[in-house]
Amino acid sequence: MISFSSNQRLLYAITLNWNRKEDTLACLSSFLEVRWPAGWEVRVLLVDNGSTDDTVTIVQAHFPQVEVLAHENNLGFARGANSGLRHALKQGADALFLFNNDTLFDPEMGAPLLESFQGKVAAVSPAIFYTDPPTAIWSVGGGRHPWTLEMTGNHGRSQPLPTHPFQTEFLTGCALLFRREALQEIGLFDEQFFMYYEDSDWSLRARQAGWALLVAPGARMWHKEAQSSGGVGSASERYQKGRASLQFFRKHAQRGQWLAIIPFRLASALKSSLQLARRGQSKALRAYWRGLWHGLRDEVHVEGVNCAP
Known part of the structure; x- marks a missing residue:
């Protein structure tokens, strides 16, 4: 069983932004209300992918406690996320929570999310709902067809939400709490994916390496779909x-x-x-x-x- 060291518990929260100032401000404000179990230091990192809407300046003014890693150009999701993950690993993070900047959080999600890290678990996802309607499931992971390699189960949208943590074959990159040891063994996102399918690729690599992927239904958040790519169907x-x-x-x-x-x-x-x-x-x-x-x-x-x- 892999467990966290009791005297070295650092959680890095990482989100990416590209010209979505209002979403980012709302996301950070919501995240900073989340309560985490005692013994965890939580640091927040904003990775900015070359925004031109003054997001960095405004975030630094509103949230001086948030670290900012600003890039000159839009690196895409995989490269941008990896830059934040590498920064957090270099700082000694034990757990790394990567989430989209068009999300909002249940203030009580911290404990059920971290408590799900039992055994050889590579990553945990909260139960993710649509912002409208807020009771409709957006994603709670999914299976994977052995021949087509496609995700199955439609993100669990048509099924009752289980009450206890459960394993899955796929986790969406919208919100992933990574274990440090898993990233060190499996690696980060594959940067040949500019946007989309990098999460499916990482999930498949994790499962092939013998790690488990978990959804913690007691941890909840809400997502505005496909904002960074211009909206669904753009x-x-x-x-x-x-x-x-x-x-x-x-x-x-x-x-x-x-x-x-x-x-x-x-x-x-x-x-x-x-x-x-x-x-x-x-x-x-x-x-x-x-x-x-x-x-x-x-x-x-x-x-x-x-x-x-």
Whole structure:
């Protein structure tokens, strides 16, 4: 069993921002209200991906206790998150809580989240709900199909929420509490994913390395979906998801699995295209297929890119 040292308990809370000043201020304000178990020092780090909306200046004025790591350019989610994770690891963090900046928190989530770290658990996620309606589940993890490698269970949205922590095959990157030892063994996010599928990739690597992934339903938070990519169904969101999906399958699929992946992905692409066409989203439709084409042509490194802690 892996346990935390009683005299060295540091939690780093890390969030990324790119030109979403109001969301970031609301997120930090909500997070700073969370109560954590005794014996934990909590530090907060904002990673800014080259924002031009004065987020850094305003955050420093409103929350002087928040550390800021400012980049000149938009590094994407994986690279930006990794820069924050590396900073926290260098500072000696035992636990690292990475979360989107368009989220809000239950003040009582701290204890159930940390208490779920029992045994060889690589990461824990809270139960994540939509902000509207706030009682609807957005994600509580999911399974993984052994042939298509796709997540199954639709994030648990149509099932009753369990009352006790439970294992899963996939955790969303929206909110992940990492164990230091897991990151040191498994590595960080694969930086060849600019945005999307880096969480699925990391979850798969964690499970292949023998680590467990957990959801703590007693810890709750709320999420405004797909804000950093322009919103659900935007051209940017469609492009990034299309591209990352092909990168993911090209990285992980074995020969026999392609027999299931190719027809499944073709059907999925046609379904998505019809939905966009019916809604008159021609720009998003073109961006989606451009993303698929780029994901098919991109050089993909099976060993990952810059994953080392």
